[in-house]
Amino acid sequence: MIDVYYWPTPNGLKIVIFLEESGLPYRKIPVDLLAGEQHEQEFVKISPSGKMPAIVDNEPSDGGKSVAIFESGAILLYLAEKSGLFIPTDARGRSATIQWLFWQVGGLGPAGGLYHHFFATTQDSQIHSEDYFHREVARLYGVLDHRLGITHFVAGDAYTIADMAIFPWVTVWRNQKQELSGFPNLLRWEEEVRRRPATIRTYLNASHFPGGRRH
Ligand SMILES: N[C@@H](CCC(=O)N[C@@H](CS)C(=O)NCC(=O)O)C(=O)O
Structure with missing residues (x-):
């Protein structure tokens, strides 16, 4: 049985669509976003x-x-791999599926979701948005800091593509008017990844140096 922590938004619905298509047994557990249940401690243990x-x-x-x-x-990738359904097994088809999945998650979803957020919640969206994004980046640094207090690298003991994807977005913290001093685990990780020979070579060979000339 799969427990789905769910609220009927596009991101919640896509999981239920897969479960209905696949026939995997599941049950829905509501996470009332309007009541703030997504912030409850028990839920954050599941969804950091x-x-x-x-x-x-x-x-x-x-x-x-x-x-x-x-x-x-x-979640969709996990369920597709678990069931062997709705993801091709050949390298091209698999990659095409993952490309469009990432396109939705990294592009269409945030653009639509944020449009809704600002359109629905504020009259003065320019002032509100600067503040919102500054706070959101800080919040995400906090999520990472907490994670890196539990694991050495982002996904566990090993350095993975998750660290590679996240590092360039953390090392620009100064440009984004952020502070890392309150995030000791994130600082420890940033320092370690920054000192890896491959990272040093990458930034030495880059045409400019995001986050300031630190290397
Ligand atoms: N990148 C995440 C986005 C999830 C997301 O933004 N969920 C929204 C509902 S669609 C949410 O939980 N919002 C509550 C909040 O931000 O406090 C995913 O694809 O799962």
């Missing part, structure tokens, strides 16, 4: 960024203990 959707797979394929997954794209 405090966002719906998330799932808990109580019967993972490895036969081990229940596994919690957040991020709608990662």
Whole structure:
């Protein structure tokens, strides 16, 4: 049985669409976004960024203990891989599917969601948006800092593509008027990734140096 932490927004609905298509057994557990349930401690243990959707797979394929997954794209990929459904197995088809999945999660979703947020919540969206994005980046640094207090690298003990994807967006913190001093785990990680020979070579060979000439 898969527990789906759900509220009927596009990000919640996409998970239920997959579960309905695939026939995997599931049950919905409401996360009332209007009541702020996404911020509750028990939910944040499952979804560290405090966002719906998330799932808990109580019967993972490895036969081990229940596994919690957040991020709608990662959930869809997990469910597709678990069931062998709705993702081609050949490299081209698989990559095409993942490309369009990332396109939705990184482009269409945020653009539509943020448009809704600003259109629905403020009259003075320019002032509100600067403040909103500054606070949101700081919040996300906090999510990372918490994670890096539990694991050495972002996904666990090993340095992975998750670290590679996140590092260039953290190392620009000064340009984004952020402060890292309140995030000791994030500072520790940023320093370590920055000192990796491959990272040093990357920034030495870059035409400019985001985050200031620190290398
Ligand atoms: N990148 C995330 C976005 C999830 C997301 O933004 N969820 C919204 C609802 S669609 C949410 O939980 N909002 C509540 C909040 O921001 O406090 C995903 O794709 O799962």
